[in-house]
Amino acid sequence: MDHTDGVVLAAIRAHATAILPDLAPADIVPERTLAELGLNSVDRSEVVTNVMDDLDVLVPITEFRQAMPVAELVVLFERYR
């Protein structure tokens, strides 16, 4: 699962901390879910759309499930990159 170049994780971290500035990028670890880190459903949706726009990746919305750990989000984005 760790064969990625880190770009997706970096984008998730950047957008999550832009929404919750009191969160540190290092808090966003692969095994946690964004909900566990304090992001509500609108926050999570905003992170996902911002990452898609940044990386020029379109992931069908049906692919996202509740309570996906950050690592699974990274894998999902990588699949469509």
Next chain:
Amino acid sequence: MKPPGARVVVTGLGALSPLGPDVPRLADALRAGRPAIAATGPGEPVPYRAALPDAAVGEALTAAALPPAATRRTSRPARAALAVAGQAWRAAGLHLRAPDPRRIAVVVAGNNLNGAQSAAAAARLAKDPMLVPPRLALQYQDTDQVATLSEAFGIRGEGLTVGGASASGNLALIHGARLVSWGVAEVCLVVGALAEPAPAELRSYLNLGAMVPTAGSGPGGPFDRSHRGFVHGPAAAAMVLESAESAAHRGAAARAELAGWAAGLDANSQPDPTVEGEAEVMARALADAGISAAEVDLIGAHGTGSPLGDRVEADAIARVFGAAGPWVNTVKGLAGHALTAAGTLSAVAVVLQLRGGFVHPTPWVRDPIDGAPRLVGDTAVTTPLRWALSNAFGFGGFNSSLVWRAAP
């Protein structure tokens, strides 16, 4: 004359502008007459700007000493509003002692504040509708600023936006003053919100002929023959208005009194202002405060640098104040035009001058227009000030004038 009501005083000020990220630095820049207007560069929609970088918003937030969680889920304009409101809130001592939250109101000055954000979302829409940010539904609305402020400061009284184009700042102060004067609220936080127009919206002012059109001969300046239009200078500013009784009860110092006000329309939807409309609100504001024109020491003019606007305001001032009128300056010559926040920034600048006993310079003036008002010149004038006016006028015939009395 206005019906008797509570006296309205200012107990807190906040400012974030190209002249600095807080009130002390705004006061320093005003006293020094330090302009923030600079040429932009190739590819920019306009040739001159007074810039407001993200770093300044960050510094303004630091000056406001808000808890880190206060800026969660906020847009840049909302963070600017939080910064200036937080500065004013602390300056008023409301973080130590505040009235019942239901007796605190919040009025946000401005309309069409978030064009830049909507334009960015439109670009995403063109790419794929899925990419439109969901929070735009909250943030494209100007009321997002009211809601964000209410949450950050626990405000539960009346809240709304007041729009009147470039007169919005004054109209919001008038609305806030009425709420306090009528006893609807003891405290009203009035925030001139940071307006971020879309690039096309900003450029439309230039194509209309209202902005300095080319780099050419420099930015020029208000009431000088070099004027060629306004220069954009995004800013936010805030004032805590409070009944004199509430301020005394809390032990908060009154920094000035908002002693009179007037607003009116020109019955004209176009951008051209009128001497009649502007003179009328200045005269009515003086009557509202119960003073004569001769008692006024300073006018913070609307003074955008538009040749027609400057001509009309100079003539309106001459009509009300005669040939030997009070000192006149305009913060726009230094900071640029903050559009809907301009009236609030100008009001903060006027109150700082009343308190500091100085009249800020007008260093851009080299060759005043015919019949120019009494402009200050290259260096600040140090003099006790008792009464001041601040004007704000907007496209579509919005006229407004406020009368400020120095605190005793």
